Amino acid sequence: MESFKTLMIILLSSVLVDNYVLSRFLGICPFLGVSKKLDQATGMGMAVTAVMLIATAVTWPIQYLLLNPLNLGYLQNILFILVIASLVQMLELLLKKFSPALYSGLGVYLPLITTNCAVLGVTINNINDGYSFIGSMVSSLGCGLGFLLAMVLFSGLRSRINDANIPAPFKGLGATLIAASFISLAFMGFSGIVENIFA
Numbered sequence: 001m002e003s004f005k006t007l008m009i010i011l012l013s014s015v016l017v018d019n020y021v022l023s024r025f026l027g028i029c030p031f032l033g034v035s036k037k038l039d040q041a042t043g044m045g046m047a048v049t050a051v052m053l054i055a056t057a058v059t060w061p062i063q064y065l066l067l068n069p070l071n072l073g074y075l076q077n078i079l080f081i082l083v084i085a086s087l088v089q090m091l092e093l094l095l096k097k098f099s100p101a102l103y104s105g106l107g108v109y110l111p112l113i114t115t116n117c118a119v120l121g122v123t124i125n126n127i128n129d130g131y132s133f134i135g136s137m138v139s140s141l142g143c144g145l146g147f148l149l150a151m152v153l154f155s156g157l158r159s160r161i162n163d164a165n166i167p168a169p170f171k172g173l174g175a176t177l178i179a180a181s182f183i184s185l186a187f188m189g190f191s192g193i194v195e196n197i198f199a
Contacts, residue, residue: 014142016190020118021150025124027118041155043102049144053085056140059123065111080123088114
């Protein structure tokens with residue numbers, strides 16, 4: 001089991017340095033599609049964080065209590081995808097019942113969580129990195145918070161881009177992708193800092 005210092009390094013690294021959207025480029029579809037409005041970006045980020053946490057809590061025991069003892073590791077991707085799809089369906093039903101405004105605001109993007117490669121990537125990378133259950137949960141929390149942070153920052157940046165006087169060749173997707181690359185470069189500046197904080 002990881003020490004408190006190691007868990008804090010995992011958490012901060014997942015949020016800042018190894019941000020799944022900005023450094024690993026996973027989860028780009030919702031990042032570009034739902035970041036036009038701050039409330040939708042925040043809702044999507046919180047929903048993805050919840051799914052990452054729940055998916056990790058379910059897939060880690062499946063891996064270590066079912067797949068590894070029975071030598072069925074080759075079924076990992078299929079089982080994890082089924083688990084994530086089921087969790088998203090449950091989340092969709094809960095949002096529809098308890099938060100209709102967020103449900104309608106996310107609209108077609110809510111099913112995107114099912115195909116969000118960041119969620120699958122988190123569950124698989126937690127296994128591949130050899131984290132304990134607690135370490136995997138902390139890593140998933142950090143990845144979810146990193147996704148939420150990226151969505152909120154990019155949403156604010158996109159609102160500024162929409163109000164800016166941009167040259168015609170860069171309008172639309174061009175300016176959006178350039179802005180995303182600038183945020184990604186800014187997050188690269190955190191590499192090395194997290195380890196030094198706890199040195």
